[in-house]
Amino acid sequence: MLARWVYLAFCTAAFVFLVAPILVIVPLSFNAEPYFTFTEGMLRFDPEAYSLRWYRSIFEDGVWTRALANSLVIGVSATLLATSLGTLAALGLANSAMPARRTVMGLLISPMITPVIIAAVGMFFFYSSLGLAQTHLGIILA
Numbered sequence: 001m002l003a004r005w006v007y008l009a010f011c012t013a014a015f016v017f018l019v020a021p022i023l024v025i026v027p028l029s030f031n032a033e034p035y036f037t038f039t040e041g042m043l044r045f046d047p048e049a050y051s052l053r054w055y056r057s058i059f060e061d062g063v064w065t066r067a068l069a070n071s072l073v074i075g076v077s078a079t080l081l082a083t084s085l086g087t088l089a090a091l092g093l094a095n096s097a098m099p100a101r102r103t104v105m106g107l108l109i110s111p112m113i114t115p116v117i118i119a120a121v122g123m124f125f126f127y128s129s130l131g132l133a134q135t136h137l138g139i140i141l142a
Contacts, residue, residue: 029054070136077140 032051033039041049058064092098093105111119123142124133132138 074136074139077136081140 027042028036028038030050030052031037031039031042032049032053039049089104089108093101093108095101098104120142127133127138127142132141
């Protein structure tokens with residue numbers, strides 16, 4: 001019983017540690033002042049102390065809107081590609097009559113035991129030779 005309480009206390013502490021910064025940053029993002037701190041008006045919940053100015057400045061700046069568009073294109077494309085290929089691989093490996101099933105499973109699991117830096121350097125040189133480095137397609141395929 002004590003082990004359960006210790007476990008719950010540890011999980012609660014980890015949750016608070018991970019969520020606390022978000023609970024601080026979100027209200028500060030609505031600050032009307034040019035500095036990043038809680039003001040008296042914010043602590044009194046004065047509506048004039050809150051503003052959407054930081055969000056407006058992000059969407060008015062072309063650099064941020066391009067970055068957001070790039071993130072959405074790459075994220076959605078990579079998600080669709082990974083989900084499609086993962087589903088096809090799972091369906092194929094679920095069939096016990098598939099030839100070379102263990103070999104394919106080993107190839108699919110091999111990135112889990114390869115150090116990330118080794119895979120990244122190898123992909124960079126491979127994609128560079130194909131002209132895919134620093135392109136949307138290269139990032140999606142990575």
